[in-house]
Structures are given as structure tokens and as C-alpha cells.
Amino acid sequence: MKAHSKYLMFSTCILASLVSNSVHAECSLTSLRDGSDMNIESSFLDSEEAVTFLQTCENPYTEKYQQDQNLYEQGTQIYQNSACVQCHGSTGKGQTAPSLVDGQWLYPELKTDKGLFEIIAGGSNGGMSKWHAQTSNNPQMMSTDEILKIIAWIRKQE
Numbered sequence: 001m002k003a004h005s006k007y008l009m010f011s012t013c014i015l016a017s018l019v020s021n022s023v024h025a026e027c028s029l030t031s032l033r034d035g036s037d038m039n040i041e042s043s044f045l046d047s048e049e050a051v052t053f054l055q056t057c058e059n060p061y062t063e064k065y066q067q068d069q070n071l072y073e074q075g076t077q078i079y080q081n082s083a084c085v086q087c088h089g090s091t092g093k094g095q096t097a098p099s100l101v102d103g104q105w106l107y108p109e110l111k112t113d114k115g116l117f118e119i120i121a122g123g124s125n126g127g128m129s130k131w132h133a134q135t136s137n138n139p140q141m142m143s144t145d146e147i148l149k150i151i152a153w154i155r156k157q158e
Contacts, residue, residue, distance in 0.1 A: 003013075006065045007138055019022070020113075024124070025054055026054070026055060026056055027053065027055060027114065028057075029057075029117065029118055029121070029122075030118060031118065031122040031123075031135075032107060032109065032115075032118055032122060032123070032124050032128070033122060033124060034124055038052065038118065038121060038122050038135055039134070040132060040134050040135065040144065041054075041134070042054050042144075043082050045143070046051070046083075046143070046144055046145060047145045048060075049061055049064075049145065049148060050143070050144040050145040050148060053117070053144065053148055054144065055114075055127035057112075057114040058113070059113035059117070059148050059152060060148075061075070061148050061149055061151070061152035062113055062151065062152045062155045064152065065149075065152035065153060065155070065156045066156060069090075071129060071152075072153065074149070074155075074157055075150065075152055075153035076153060078146055078149050078150055078153070079092070079150050079153045079154075080085055082131075082142065082146070082150060083131065084100075084150065088100050091157075092153075092154060092157055097127070097128075100154045100157070101154065101157035101158055102158075103158045106126065107119065107124070113148075113151050113152075113155070116151045116154065117147055117148065117151060120132070120142075120147050120150065121134075121135050121144075121147060122135050125133075131147065132144070132147060
């Protein structure tokens, strides 16, 4: 029985270590509206890239779009079919909202893919709505993957 207890204790310690490490590896996404945690969780529908982003805050599509014209064209279609064009225009140069492609950002956080994700997903106090399905509590809104592809498209425009 003593050996079994030691094994159980060892296994529990290993499991706690793994859980602790995965918690620290998570990307912390914060609302630009009020500074609260956005609590966006990975789902079984997420792509490998979306899961990676939610763990690291690094957008794998940004580099892929720089190197692959076909992916970039897919991103163009996603952007142009999104609600983004209503305010930011079909080329991202702005209409009633600021340009997304001139490198001039109203919020310094937007210089990073994480910051752009936070404002697209969680909105802002300046009139930007919440566009992520989880933050808006609307399954018809965008997925993590769609937002990441739009961000990669924006980055290639800059």
C-alpha cells in the first residue's frame, strides 16, 4: 500500500506540474474596453493556428500570408465578406472608421497581432463592436481562426 501511495503522490505531482505549465503557456487576452479578461477558449472546431494563437498570442497566419499568395487571397475574401468593410472599406483604407493598412494606429496595442485580435474580438470604447462569437455570445459572429486570417491580411497590407 505504501508503494501505491508514493506512486499516486508522484503521479499527482507530475499532473499538477503539467497543468501548471499549460496555464502559464496560455495567452492572456484583455478587453480594450475595460481591461477585463476576455476568456476566449479553444474549441474542437479551431484550426491548429487558432489553438497556437490562444496558447502563445502569436498569429501563425501572419508569416504564412507573407509567403503564400493563395493563403493571402483567401484572407482577402474573408476580409471582404466580413462586416469590417462597412466601416474600414473594401481595401482597408478606411471609410467611417480609420484605415487598417497605413500603419497608423489609434491604440498602441494594435501594433501587435494580439492587440488587433483583442480589439476585433472584444471591441473598443471608440465604437468598435465585439466581433468574436464567444465575446459577443453570438455563434454567427467570427471564429478565432477567421479573425486571425483577417489580421494576417491586414499585416500584409501595411
